[in-house]
Amino acid sequence: MELEEAITERKSIRAFKKDPVPKELIEEVLQRATRAPSAINLQPWEFVVVMGEERERLGRLLLRSYRERRTSCSPGAKGPLPEKLAKRGATSFEVMKPYLDESGIRFEEFFNEGSCRFYDAPVAIIICMNKIFSHRRYLCIGAALGYLVLAAHSLGLGTCPIGLITAYEDEIKDFLNIPDDREVVLAVALGYPDWNSPINKFKTPREPLEEIIRWFD
Numbered sequence: 001m002e003l004e005e006a007i008t009e010r011k012s013i014r015a016f017k018k019d020p021v022p023k024e025l026i027e028e029v030l031q032r033a034t035r036a037p038s039a040i041n042l043q044p045w046e047f048v049v050v051m052g053e054e055r056e057r058l059g060r061l062l063l064r065s066y067r068e069r070r071t072s073c074s075p076g077a078k079g080p081l082p083e084k085l086a087k088r089g090a091t092s093f094e095v096m097k098p099y100l101d102e103s104g105i106r107f108e109e110f111f112n113e114g115s116c117r118f119y120d121a122p123v124a125i126i127i128c129m130n131k132i133f134s135h136r137r138y139l140c141i142g143a144a145l146g147y148l149v150l151a152a153h154s155l156g157l158g159t160c161p162i163g164l165i166t167a168y169e170d171e172i173k174d175f176l177n178i179p180d181d182r183e184v185v186l187a188v189a190l191g192y193p194d195w196n197s198p199i200n201k202f203k204t205p206r207e208p209l210e211e212i213i214r215w216f217d
């Protein structure tokens with residue numbers, strides 16, 4: 001698949017087929033993800049791949065923690081978002097709503113509980129970083145995430161990055177034996193997209209370029 005096609009077509013997938021993903025294919029996705037640039041080529045990313053019964057158990061654990069603590073998907077901003085920025089999130093939710101209504105799913109529960117269950121994807125990739133690194137190295141993790149989602153798409157797989165689960169970092173580290181000197185930065189749900197689900201039918205919009213670029217020429 002051409003890069004341009006992958007960039008244009010890719011979107012977050014929130015309904016997956018049950019089919020397992022072969023280990024070699026996951027390795028190929030991660031191999032391509034790690035071709036991403038990183039400062040001083042430090043490659044600060046580490047991946048914990050969770051599949052099968054362990055994936056199910058981890059999802060159940062996070063769902064239980066969510067129901068106890070109710071930490072939800074949020075912008076994670078330092079203060080209230082200015083109207084213009086808040087509108088971006090709201091616009092995306094408006095785009096999704098009819099498709100959720102069609103499935104009879106409540107919005108809040110869909111996102112929060114769905115994220116904790118990795119949207120029932122057969123694979124959850126937990127991305128970790130050694131705490132020795134400064135917060136600037138999140139940029140490198142972000143670059144790898146970008147490569148990962150595009151590589152997965154080009155190999156016929158779907159992904160959804162899941163930041164919500166970091167609220168339950170202690171439970172994840174305990175369950176997966178992740179050492180204390182590692183930080184859980186993000187998870188990615190991975191699997192074959194269920195294209196029959198209404199949940200996968202919408203596409204989120206983007207701001208027009210004139211809103212986000214200033215030129216000096």
Ligand SMILES: Cc1cc2nc3c(=O)[nH]c(=O)nc-3n(C[C@H](O)[C@H](O)[C@H](O)COP(=O)(O)O)c2cc1C
Binds near residue numbers: 092115162
């Ligand atoms: C760092 C990060 C964290 C995210 N966390 C979540 C999440 O917890 N749950 C979820 O459903 N989607 C999550 N997403 C997916 C975004 O909602 C999605 O990328 C955005 O709405 C744009 O849609 P698109 O990916 O379909 O283009 C996250 C994306 C990123 C980059």
